[in-house]
Amino acid sequence: MHKIFIRSLVSSLVFLFTLTVSAVAKDVKAAFVYIGPTGDHGWTYQHDVGRKAVEAAGFKTTYVEGVPESADAERVLRQLANSGHDVIFTTSFGYMNPTNKVAKEFPNVKFEHATGYKREHPNVSTYAARFYEGRTILGTIAGSMTKSNVIGYVASFPIPEVIRGINSFTLAAQKVNPNIKTKIVWAFTWYDPGKEAEAAKALIDQGADIIAQHTDSTAIVQIAEKAGIFAFGQASDMDKFAPKAVLTSVENNWGPYYVDRVKAVANGTWNQKDTWHGIGDGMVVISDLDSAIPADVRAKVNQLEKDLASGKVHSFTGPIYDQKGNLMVAEGKTADDGMLAGMMTYVKGVEGDIPK
Amino acid sequence: MTVDINFIGLIIASIMASSVPLILASCGELITERSGVLNLGVEGMMIIGAISGFALMTVTGNLFLAVIGAMLAGVLISTIFAFLTQTLITNHVATGLALTIFGIGISAMIGKNFVGIPGKEFPVLFGGLKDSIPFLSPILFGHSVVFYFAFALPFITNYFLKKTKIGLIVRAVGDSPDSASNQGINVRLVRYLCILYGGAMCGLAGAYLSMIYTPQWIENMTGGRGWIALALVVFSTWNPIKILIGAMIFGGLTIIQFHMQAIGVRIPVQFLTALPYIVTIIVLVVISRDSRKIRLSTPSSLGKSFYKDN
Numbered sequence: 001m002h003k004i005f006i007r008s009l010v011s012s013l014v015f016l017f018t019l020t021v022s023a024v025a026k027d028v029k030a031a032f033v034y035i036g037p038t039g040d041h042g043w044t045y046q047h048d049v050g051r052k053a054v055e056a057a058g059f060k061t062t063y064v065e066g067v068p069e070s071a072d073a074e075r076v077l078r079q080l081a082n083s084g085h086d087v088i089f090t091t092s093f094g095y096m097n098p099t100n101k102v103a104k105e106f107p108n109v110k111f112e113h114a115t116g117y118k119r120e121h122p123n124v125s126t127y128a129a130r131f132y133e134g135r136t137i138l139g140t141i142a143g144s145m146t147k148s149n150v151i152g153y154v155a156s157f158p159i160p161e162v163i164r165g166i167n168s169f170t171l172a173a174q175k176v177n178p179n180i181k182t183k184i185v186w187a188f189t190w191y192d193p194g195k196e197a198e199a200a201k202a203l204i205d206q207g208a209d210i211i212a213q214h215t216d217s218t219a220i221v222q223i224a225e226k227a228g229i230f231a232f233g234q235a236s237d238m239d240k241f242a243p244k245a246v247l248t249s250v251e252n253n254w255g256p257y258y259v260d261r262v263k264a265v266a267n268g269t270w271n272q273k274d275t276w277h278g279i280g281d282g283m284v285v286i287s288d289l290d291s292a293i294p295a296d297v298r299a300k301v302n303q304l305e306k307d308l309a310s311g312k313v314h315s316f317t318g319p320i321y322d323q324k325g326n327l328m329v330a331e332g333k334t335a336d337d338g339m340l341a342g343m344m345t346y347v348k349g350v351e352g353d354i355p356k
Numbered sequence: 357m358t359v360d361i362n363f364i365g366l367i368i369a370s371i372m373a374s375s376v377p378l379i380l381a382s383c384g385e386l387i388t389e390r391s392g393v394l395n396l397g398v399e400g401m402m403i404i405g406a407i408s409g410f411a412l413m414t415v416t417g418n419l420f421l422a423v424i425g426a427m428l429a430g431v432l433i434s435t436i437f438a439f440l441t442q443t444l445i446t447n448h449v450a451t452g453l454a455l456t457i458f459g460i461g462i463s464a465m466i467g468k469n470f471v472g473i474p475g476k477e478f479p480v481l482f483g484g485l486k487d488s489i490p491f492l493s494p495i496l497f498g499h500s501v502v503f504y505f506a507f508a509l510p511f512i513t514n515y516f517l518k519k520t521k522i523g524l525i526v527r528a529v530g531d532s533p534d535s536a537s538n539q540g541i542n543v544r545l546v547r548y549l550c551i552l553y554g555g556a557m558c559g560l561a562g563a564y565l566s567m568i569y570t571p572q573w574i575e576n577m578t579g580g581r582g583w584i585a586l587a588l589v590v591f592s593t594w595n596p597i598k599i600l601i602g603a604m605i606f607g608g609l610t611i612i613q614f615h616m617q618a619i620g621v622r623i624p625v626q627f628l629t630a631l632p633y634i635v636t637i638i639v640l641v642v643i644s645r646d647s648r649k650i651r652l653s654t655p656s657s658l659g660k661s662f663y664k665d666n
Contacts, residue, residue, distance in 0.1 A: 204664035
């Protein structure tokens, strides 16, 4: 309760502040709505890096951080639309309904909603990144480099985005090493360094010698560094937090898309669309590969990155079976975007059940 | 899973490391509350300690200075609380909540420049003895000085409250400020000092998180541990030894539930996640169910302002 109260209080203060900042208007102005603080060094932080790219391209931007996915979001959106912003980026799944609702009231303002699928009005676009392509690369490295054949995976919440990541990681790892086991621990948080560290420690004590994460803080790679094992960075390049442990990171790179869309608004060429970009379009970036990765694995990974980018290889190529052995994707076929967007079953080889 | 004695030692060591911030903050708050002051600003003081410690470590590079600085920052912010509640006689609950909100906000503001910077390695004591004794070694050796201090603190606190004259004064002030005042004790001064001490311990707890446990700064990194520390004080019925037990159970279940998930125990994860909260409260309520003892250890004037002019 307290947290929600504090959050909303802080966000309304920040909000008042941003309003005063944005009072002087000229040219195209873009606004960004964030679920977390820009200081999370994860999801919101990366969106804010994208916002700064828009700023560097010569546009005015404002942002509101820590906006709850509730009626508060609607209020914030309405205020931003009222105060002369031409395009508003809403950067969390839970803003889906508020975005569409407010978009109806402001047909002249463009709305860009991240990770959602509802485009109920012509002024709403959606965009997301194919992070699972990055996880295919991580899985390939993990499968090639594990000695204990146990790979730990710290997950956040059981939503399709996370399940898809676990599946694509496991499929890739099994492809290079059929004996591996992916042990999953649900932390039920996006970022709480203490809790993430405890989850990672538990996995290491259970014999994992490589740890992947779908939570945002750098605590996990630091624990891996201390334990002398390997890990992968999430959202941003985490190499400097654990130079020995981090083999590579999957970076979220929103900047080019944001600049592109704001420019389109400025030129009057903005149109509604649904964007789902991956490695090929540069929205998902693989950080430099660590020197600990052997040359043959490195070569394989570089090739895989190229093939994923060109579309020659798809992360979900059949035959893929679920845990019970039912066929999910037939041989020679690839999973379509509809299936990927709603993926809520584990593939064969993942241990445990998805929390309901 | 093979039950290996060293493995259990490692888990116990993890549990102890995770309960350090709870023990520090709870023991600090316990002294504050024993003097009759309810400070709900624990979370705020912890987060201020966390950012101060991390910032000083990054800027000066001196770990000792950073730890002391974090404690002083805790003292400084609790001075605001002390001034408001003791000198201006404001409501404890409202002021404490404001302190938490203030702490979270200001730490985020200071912290803007420290996001994404890796922390420094904190030195450990007896690191060389880590493999000397099976089972016991990981528990006893190779921890930071703050870790050892945290596990001594409940016993020191217990001794202080029960066996020393100053401890008696603190309890007297908390139980009956009027009689204490009539005995010539400066109630306001005692309460001031107890609040500042609580601030120092919360600052240290925060510094442990940002400098030793997970050396980094991100906003809200205390993640509600301050509220848990507050709850521990109440459910332990103001007994430092029970705080130690409660913190260990809480830390233990948090870690064991991750192990159960990793092993693949088929219990709903949501239930496992809630387990630490439920069990800690149940255990502390059960071990503290003697109502006579609760009456004895509850500071009678907790949260009540003391008006008398000296």
